[in-house]
Structure formats: structure tokens, C-alpha cells
Amino acid sequence: MKELLIILMSAILVNNYVLNKFLGICPFLGVSKKSDQAVGMGLSVIFVMLVATAATWPIYTYLLAPNGLAYLQTIVFILVIAALVQFVEIFLKKFIPALHKSLGVYLPLITTNCAVLGVTINNITDEYTFIESMVSSLGCGLGFLLAMWLFAGVRSRLEESDAPECFKGIPITLVAASIVSVAFMGFGGIIDKLFA
């Protein structure tokens, strides 16, 4: 249980996917203008990460690895994720229209999101068990949501700030992201202290 908590907390705070590992920067910069959109995107990413891990981990462990096909990992994972996202979208549209309405627009965007592919590959390279993989995916997703949501707040202030002409738009957003990232650096070492 303690190991699972450590994996979860370190994925959310210390090894934050956006602010520490630079995965999923495109949605982080693109969809973080308003906090409700940022939360919608974050929730969709958590959902897709969990579904993707639930599918790719068994495929790798029981199908690819025993048959010496581990080198097909990249191709198989991206295809599984792409197909899965399409399937989930169709399923939601048919059976849970309310959820589809709130998450639907973000789902296709997530297919080629590096954070989702990154988390499935990392779970394999870190040699996590199935439960650990699911927990780590949840943690990475929550970390993504946290970063998106916090940064949406920062950005709403940025919109009104009087930045130099050449810094307007993306450059000043990146500088702000850098400062938020410094804040997250402060979490380094917190896990050892918490669970010592």
C-alpha cells in the first residue's frame, strides 16, 4: 500500500509530467486559457491514460514480451491507443451522451498526445505490476490535471498583463510556465520526508 502511495504522490507532485518531464506541452499551452476547459481536458486525459494502460499493459506482458515481439512496442501501443480512443468516443456517444458532451471534444485531441503514449511506455520500462501501472497512470493524469488547472489561473492573470510586444502570446506563457515549474521543483524530496 505504501509503495502505491509513493508512486501516486511522486507522479502527481515530484515527477509531474507537464512541468518536469515536458510531456503533453501542446494541450498544456493550447487548452489552458479557461479553467473549465483545462479541467475538461485534464479529466479526459486521466480517463484515456487509465483505459490505455489497462489495454497496453496486458498486451505487452502477455502477448508481445513472451513472443519476443517487444520491438513492436511503439507501433502496437500507438495503434491500440488510437483505436481505443475512437472506440471510447463511439461508446460514450451512444450510451452516455452527457459525458460525451463534456469530454467528447477533447478525446480525438488526446490520440496523439505524448503524455498518454509516454505513460504507457514508462510503465513498461519501470517494470511496474498491473496495479502499480494503473496507480502510476492515475497519478500522472492527476498531475496533468493539477498543472493544467493551476496554470489556467495563472494565464487568466497573464491575459491582462502588459507584456513587451515581442513577448505577447506564447513567449510570456512559457516564462510563466517556467515560474510554475520552479514552484513544483520545491516538491523535490517531499516523498522521502513523507514516507520516511
Next chain:
Amino acid sequence: MKKLGILLKGIIKENPVLVLLLGTCPALATTTGVISAVAMGIAATAVLICSNIVISALRKAVPDKVRIPCYIVVIAGFVSVVQMLMQAYFPDLYDMLGVYLALIVVNCIILGRAEMFARKNGIIDSALDGIGMGLGFTLALVLMGSIREVIGAGTWAGIELTALKPYAISIVTAAPGGFLVFGCLIALVNKFFSGKSKKTEFSCEGCPNAAACNKASCETEEKEETK
């Protein structure tokens, strides 16, 4: 002359990283040093050239509706080839780049060039576009890698700069420095090449997902604004 234009536009005028703002993830993650930046640039360039050629050659054979999955399969195939070659001949670099090597599959530059250029142009033009864009990507990465390594570690490609070493600011090689240096570089490009790069926001034009998402997220934004 036209061919030369295709080759050169990727390097400065339409630099994929600094002007088109594509491929930001590897640009931030692998530029902690010059060596990993060069390795990433060359790996991505190789994939870009090969996938551009194949996608351009297949442009009449692939039905429009399933083109994105087809492109992803082609790109993922070449990424696997590059991964295996690197693991065999440059194991140090393979370990250094880690997961980011596999993530070339979802690099927006490669899918973006397939969608924006290779599927509309001939094989030679697409190959030249791939070379130009790849060079632009590599140059931008090396520039960022140099700035971050010199300021952050006082070295350049592993060579120690004795004058700068004692004043190294290690946070520049850490995560926040990546965002900061990248932001300042884009601002500089805006300042000195203003007019050439007007793109200060992410839009559907440069987004390779635009075809897949039918501009869903952009449209909802517009709808909300008109409300």
C-alpha cells in the same frame, strides 16, 4: 530555385520549433545538453525524411478517411527502425534520450508535415521539405541546447569552459530553465524577424490533429466567445 526555396524555408522562415511552434515537447526535454539535442535532431530528421517520402509516394493510394491512421503506422515503423539502430550502435545516446525517442511517433512536426506538405506534393519536393524541416528542427534544438548547457553547466558538448564553469546556474538545465530559455528564444525571433513570424497562438492551421478533431476544440472556443 523553387526546390531550394522548399529546402531553405524550413530552416529560418518556417522554422518548425521557433516559428511554427511544433514539437515543443522534445525541444524542451532533450535540450539539457548539446549532445542529446543533436541526437534527437538527427533521429527526428531521419524519421521525417523517410516518412515524408513514403507518405508522398502513397498519397494517391491511401483513402482520405483513413489517412491519419496510415500515416501513424508509417511513422511508427520508421521510429522503431531508428530506435533499434540507435540501441545497437549508440547505446549511450539511446539511454540518454529514453522515452523521448519513442515519442517521435507523436511529434507534431512529423505528422504535421505529412498532413500539410507530403500528401499534396511529389516525392522529391517532400524529401526536400523533410530535409529542410529536419535541419531547422535540429538547429533550433542545438541552439537551445547550447544556451542551456553553457549557462547551466559551464560546458559545451561536454567540453569544459573554464571561464564560465564557476558561474554555472544549474536551474537552467533543470525543467524551469527549459521553459524560460524557450520563451525568450521565441520572443527574440518575434523581435528580429517580426512580420515573418506572426504566429503567437496555437491555431488549427499548424495543428496536425485538426483533421482528426474537426476543429472541435477551436469551434467550441469560438462558440463560447460569441455567446
